[in-house]
Amino acid sequence: MKQMTCAAMGGPATCTEMISGNTAEEMMANGMKHATEAHPEMAADMQKMSPEDMAKWTADLQGKFNALPEAAA
Ligand SMILES: [Zn+2]
Known part of the structure; x- marks a missing residue:
């Protein structure tokens, strides 16, 4: 994790x-x-993102995720 x-x-x-x-997908879903609960305006903005922007954001997050150390669960 x-x-x-x-x-x-x-x-x-x-x-x-x-x-x-x-996984990055799981983290994105949790994020x-x-x-949605804590920053509804931000969640609404994200739903308005274009597929290109969303793909870029997803790739960026995947990179950040890969760079993270495993957390001691
Ligand atoms: Zn937050």
């Missing part, structure tokens, strides 16, 4: 909520769930 703060995933810089996941 890996963990990243909401801010590191592109959330508000002040949000230190830890998002975890076994979206948190964003």
Whole structure:
């Protein structure tokens, strides 16, 4: 399992909520769930992203995810 703060995933810089996941996809799903609950405006903005922007964001997150150390669960 890996963990990243909401801010590191592109959330508000002040949000230190830890998002975890076994894969980048899982982390993204958990991040979206948190964003929907805690940052509805941001979640709404993300749904308006173009497929190109979303692909870029996904690739970026995948890279960040790969660079993370495994968290001690
Ligand atoms: Zn957050």
